[in-house]
Amino acid sequence: MTAARVPASYTPRHVSEQILAVRGAIEVERKQLSVLFCDIVSSSALAAELGPEEFHLVIERFFEAALAEVHRYEGTVNEFLGDGFMALFGAPIAHEDHARRAVLAAIGIAARAEVRIRIGINSGLVVMGTIGDDLRAHYTAFGDTTVLAARLQAAAAPGAVLISQHTAELVRGYFQVEEVAPVQVKERTVYPVKVTGLGTRTARVASGDELSPFTGRDRELAELQRGLEVAVGGEGQVVGLVGDPGLGKSRLALEFCQLAQPQAAVLEGRCQPYGASIAYLPLFELIRNACGIATDDPPDLVGAKIERKVKALELDVSLAHYLRHAFGVPAGDPALAAPDPAAIRARTFEALRRLLVALAGQQPLVVLIEDLHWIDQTSEEFLAGFAGELPSVPVMLLATYRPGYSPPWAGKSFTSQLALRPLSVTASERIVTSILAGGDLDAAAVIAERGEGNPFFLEELARTIRDQAAGEAGDIVPETVQQVLAARIDRLSADQKAAIQLAAVLGREFSLDLAAEIWDAPVPLEAQLLELKGLEFLRERHGPAERTFVFKHALTREVAYDGMLQARRRDLHGRAAAAVEHSQANRFEQCELLAYHYSRSGDPARAIPYLAVAADRAKNRYANEEAVGLYKEALSIARDLPAGTDRDSQELAILEAMAAPLAARSGYAYPELQQTLERSIDLAESLGRRTSTITGLVSLWGCRVVQGRAADAYQIALRTFALVEGSELAGQGHFALGGSAVGLGRPAEGLRHLELAAKLAGTAVWLSIGTRADVHSTAWAAHAHWLLGHDAEALSACRQAIALARSIDHPFCLAVALAYGCITHQMRQDLSALREHVGELHELCDRYGFAFYREWPLILAGCSREDETGLDLAKRGIGNLRAQGALTRMPYWMSLLADLLARNNRLDEARATLDAALAAAQDHDDLWWLPEVMRMRAAYDEEQAAVSRLRSAAQMASAQGAVALLRRCERDLAGRGARLPAPGAVPMA
Ligand SMILES: Nc1ncnc2c1ncn2[C@@H]1O[C@H](COP(=O)(O)OP(=O)(O)OP(=O)(O)O)[C@@H](O)[C@H]1O
Numbered sequence: 001m002t003a004a005r006v007p008a009s010y011t012p013r014h015v016s017e018q019i020l021a022v023r024g025a026i027e028v029e030r031k032q033l034s035v036l037f038c039d040i041v042s043s044s045a046l047a048a049e050l051g052p053e054e055f056h057l058v059i060e061r062f063f064e065a066a067l068a069e070v071h072r073y074e075g076t077v078n079e080f081l082g083d084g085f086m087a088l089f090g091a092p093i094a095h096e097d098h099a100r101r102a103v104l105a106a107i108g109i110a111a112r113a114e115v116r117i118r119i120g121i122n123s124g125l126v127v128m129g130t131i132g133d134d135l136r137a138h139y140t141a142f143g144d145t146t147v148l149a150a151r152l153q154a155a156a157a158p159g160a161v162l163i164s165q166h167t168a169e170l171v172r173g174y175f176q177v178e179e180v181a182p183v184q185v186k187e188r189t190v191y192p193v194k195v196t197g198l199g200t201r202t203a204r205v206a207s208g209d210e211l212s213p214f215t216g217r218d219r220e221l222a223e224l225q226r227g228l229e230v231a232v233g234g235e236g237q238v239v240g241l242v243g244d245p246g247l248g249k250s251r252l253a254l255e256f257c258q259l260a261q262p263q264a265a266v267l268e269g270r271c272q273p274y275g276a277s278i279a280y281l282p283l284f285e286l287i288r289n290a291c292g293i294a295t296d297d298p299p300d301l302v303g304a305k306i307e308r309k310v311k312a313l314e315l316d317v318s319l320a321h322y323l324r325h326a327f328g329v330p331a332g333d334p335a336l337a338a339p340d341p342a343a344i345r346a347r348t349f350e351a352l353r354r355l356l357v358a359l360a361g362q363q364p365l366v367v368l369i370e371d372l373h374w375i376d377q378t379s380e381e382f383l384a385g386f387a388g389e390l391p392s393v394p395v396m397l398l399a400t401y402r403p404g405y406s407p408p409w410a411g412k413s414f415t416s417q418l419a420l421r422p423l424s425v426t427a428s429e430r431i432v433t434s435i436l437a438g439g440d441l442d443a444a445a446v447i448a449e450r451g452e453g454n455p456f457f458l459e460e461l462a463r464t465i466r467d468q469a470a471g472e473a474g475d476i477v478p479e480t481v482q483q484v485l486a487a488r489i490d491r492l493s494a495d496q497k498a499a500i501q502l503a504a505v506l507g508r509e510f511s512l513d514l515a516a517e518i519w520d521a522p523v524p525l526e527a528q529l530l531e532l533k534g535l536e537f538l539r540e541r542h543g544p545a546e547r548t549f550v551f552k553h554a555l556t557r558e559v560a561y562d563g564m565l566q567a568r569r570r571d572l573h574g575r576a577a578a579a580v581e582h583s584q585a586n587r588f589e590q591c592e593l594l595a596y597h598y599s600r601s602g603d604p605a606r607a608i609p610y611l612a613v614a615a616d617r618a619k620n621r622y623a624n625e626e627a628v629g630l631y632k633e634a635l636s637i638a639r640d641l642p643a644g645t646d647r648d649s650q651e652l653a654i655l656e657a658m659a660a661p662l663a664a665r666s667g668y669a670y671p672e673l674q675q676t677l678e679r680s681i682d683l684a685e686s687l688g689r690r691t692s693t694i695t696g697l698v699s700l701w702g703c704r705v706v707q708g709r710a711a712d713a714y715q716i717a718l719r720t721f722a723l724v725e726g727s728e729l730a731g732q733g734h735f736a737l738g739g740s741a742v743g744l745g746r747p748a749e750g751l752r753h754l755e756l757a758a759k760l761a762g763t764a765v766w767l768s769i770g771t772r773a774d775v776h777s778t779a780w781a782a783h784a785h786w787l788l789g790h791d792a793e794a795l796s797a798c799r800q801a802i803a804l805a806r807s808i809d810h811p812f813c814l815a816v817a818l819a820y821g822c823i824t825h826q827m828r829q830d831l832s833a834l835r836e837h838v839g840e841l842h843e844l845c846d847r848y849g850f851a852f853y854r855e856w857p858l859i860l861a862g863c864s865r866e867d868e869t870g871l872d873l874a875k876r877g878i879g880n881l882r883a884q885g886a887l888t889r890m891p892y893w894m895s896l897l898a899d900l901l902a903r904n905n906r907l908d909e910a911r912a913t914l915d916a917a918l919a920a921a922q923d924h925d926d927l928w929w930l931p932e933v934m935r936m937r938a939a940y941d942e943e944q945a946a947v948s949r950l951r952s953a954a955q956m957a958s959a960q961g962a963v964a965l966l967r968r969c970e971r972d973l974a975g976r977g978a979r980l981p982a983p984g985a986v987p988m989a
């Protein structure tokens with residue numbers, strides 16, 4: 001193509017001025033846009049056929065027409081390619097309806113082209129680079145969006161406009177489409193559709209749509225109805241409905257018009273986003289509706305329908321000529337050929353006015369003009385004049401528009417303006433739940449809050465969440481919402497835009513001082529922020545110490561933030577962090593903020609210490625979820641650092657700190673905890689950190705114990721013990737060995753180690769599983785005591801552990817002491833002590849969200865009740881433990897359940913539960929309670945088998961030294977008149 005074809009030379013002034021005005025601000029951004037590729041079919045054959053001169057003329061005419069269509073919809077031609085071009089809609093300047101504009105332009109081009117062309121359109125995300133003086137956008141990345149558009153163009157049949165599925169979704173209803181054969185793009189098959197004409201939809205909200213239940217606008221509806229009554233009485237009214245995009249102007253108007261129908265006829269005309277340069281656009285629609293003209297009626301028919309209506313209203317036929325002329329239909333009146341546009345316009349206005357007044361004479365009229373902010377000048381002038389006449393005509397002129405537009409009739413007595421406010425929380429939730437169709441109520445509440453009372457945002461957010469099915473109400477801003485907000489942001493000046501981006505980096509709320517410190521443009525920041533406040537992007541808050549600004553809508557902040565390129569964001573975050581670091585005397589007061597900024601800056605490693613402090617703080621408040629999140633963020637940064645001991649020690653420190661909150665949140669059995677511990681042991685060993693290795697091993701031991709891997713756990717305990725024997729850390733080893741030994745059915749060995757652990761640990765040794773060694777060992781020692789038949793010692797150890805935990809005022813230690821204490825009471829059959837401690841344990845676990853221990857009081861409370869509610873509780877607790885993978889002590893828990901089942905006369909289930917408990921004990925080497933399970937199971941055997949099972953149980957108890965369990969077996973045997981084979985063969989420990 002000719003060299004003269006650079007965008008600056010053909011882009012019309014109104015578009016180029018807009019681009020240049022914002023050029024500085026839109027450098028390097030991510031944009032949602034639509035890309036249109038257009039090419040002439042077999043141009044070389046055409047050139048040969050026409051000869052060079054004629055061909056040149058044809059091509060020139062084609063480009064002129066095509067470019068005019070592109071510019072009509074405020075697109076820009078970015079590049080000429082052979083005998084075609086690529087045009088962008090929605091960039092450089094964002095348009096909320098870029099896809100619709102692109103398709104309208106395509107239809108226009110196809111209709112005007114004298115040559116055969118193909119067009120392909122796709123919509124999506126593109127990373128934009130700088131805009132040159134020639135207005136050409138330079139891209140840092142084209143991405144798939146553009147590739148697919150080009151591919152669709154190549155695949156289109158001559159004369160056809162092919163659009164991608166994504167574009168089709170964005171313009172659903174606005175156009176008629178037809179399916180075509182799928183297209184292969186690299187390895188992908190895509191399913192484009194062909195555009196065959198305009199659709200019936202002209203706006204987002206239309207009667208007949210499936211709409212969410214109308215809610216929360218009673219006051220406004222009542223006010224509109226009052227206006228209507230006055231108008232119907234003969235005193236015309238003008239009412240403006242003003243509100244942000246999506247706030248529900250059109251919907252309110254629709255609902256109102258439906259209610260108005262029996263009293264008044266409704267005529268509707270609509271302005272379009274691309275309509276500012278199309279004279280009479282909304283008025284045509286009024287006439288079309290009044291005369292019953294369909295969009296695809298041929299000109300003759302249009303003319304005839306207008307004439308018929310004019311006659312029916314008994315108006316002068318000459319009026320019809322002017323209306324037809326305005327419509328571009330040959331008018332048939334020679335006077336109209338006279339080139340006096342001003343006179344023609346005046347007559348046309350008069351014709352329109354008389355038509356409307358005549359209609360109102362038949363029946364009162366509601367004239368609804370939608371989206372006045374896009375109106376063309378001619379229509380606006382007409383409306384201004386028409387409004388002036390209304391006081392004596394039964395017409396209610398209702399107009400919708402967005403803030404920033406002021407209608408030409410403002411201030412007259414018969415005019416009023418109704419400003420829509422955000423919907424209430426209740427109304428918002430009603431919309432959201434109607435879309436989620438009874439789904440998750442928590443999600444509904446989160447969306448209702450995020451949607452900020454804007455029904456359009458609420459609907460789009462709810463649909464996105466529903467379709468994602470993941471239930472994450474978190475970060476995504478639906479594309480539709482993004483487009484609306486991005487279009488608003490793009491209309492800011494370069495300085496305002498830079499200011500809003502800076503603000504977006506600082507967060508929903510930020511102090512003016514901090515922002516000013518980072519601001520790097522020559523104009524003063526404060527003025528920009530105040531302008532943004534005037535435009536209702538920000539609110540200002542005067543605190544006692546500093547001035548702060550707040551984003552009015554969190555979504556606006558997110559969109560401004562997302563629109564920036566990574567590099568710019570990183571830079572701003574880095575500068576924000578540095579500013580906070582310098583300005584704050586005590587930086588660690590601000591560590592959450594510093595972590596936030598540094599982790600998003602170009603030097604994320606600097607975030608690690610702050611993240612760690614923030615996480616430690618959360619951990620100390622038992623905000624385990626938050627703590628884990630912060631540690632994980634630190635981990636992901638540390639893992640990207642250059643390999644070496646420094647990196648490894650950072651990772652180790654984070655992993656070690658994370659283990660306790662992870663266990664408290666998700667339970668010891670959690671597989672991620674196991675991986676965390678295994679990794680920290682590896683790192684500690686390779687770094688030669690003995691203490692860390694031991695800590696890691698003890699934790700891993702705890703994890704394997706709870707998972708019900710008793711034998712593995714014992715091996716880990718031995719490995720730990722070998723490392724610590726004789727050192728100041730010996731207590732840790734004794735604790736692990738002791739606990740394991742009790743579980744494996746060796747209470748005497750267990751007791752010895754647990755007592756040593758409590759003693760060696762002194763007072764302040766913390767186990768990496770989050771408890772203090774003396775509390776935990778003493779609580780567990782009670783079980784060993786009881787098994788060994790030392791009932792009084794069991795009770796005293798149990799009390800001692802609880803008292804110790806209370807004295808150090810540590811909720812998690814107390815939970816552990818109470819939990820073990822409850823088992824001790826249960827074994828001792830002291831139901832009143834059990835009930836008392838179960839209640840406290842339950843409340844404590846609930847308050848702090850302790851996993852694992854939370855289930856114990858459910859089961860144990862279940863056992864202390866006699867009826868079916870006890871059964872439900874116990875089953876729930878056991879089910880929860882299984883779901884966590886916490887299989888330790890399962891034989892014990894199941895024996896309690898079996899007992900409850902038996903007490904409720906569900907004997908078959910009781911027996912099956914005991915059988916499962918027997919299997920669980922074998923599978924998991926969970927042996928300490930096995931003799932008791934066998935004893936209980938014997939109750940369901942035939943006499944002979946029962947005695948033999950009881951004898952085996954007694955032998956096992958005896959071999960374990962579990963005197964308490966042995967006594968129970970002996971009592972049962974005696975009840976059956978049987979005895980042990982070798983009385984007194986209990987090896988006393
Ligand atoms: N009061 C309401 N109750 C339920 N849904 C509503 C309500 N108001 C609006 N909606 C829904 O919210 C969406 C957006 O509303 P609408 O199109 O009327 O907004 P608008 O203010 O006209 O926006 P725009 O300026 O973009 O034209 C529609 O789907 C509409 O059905």
Ligand SMILES: [Mg+2]
Binds near residue numbers: 250251371400
């Ligand atoms: Mg609307």
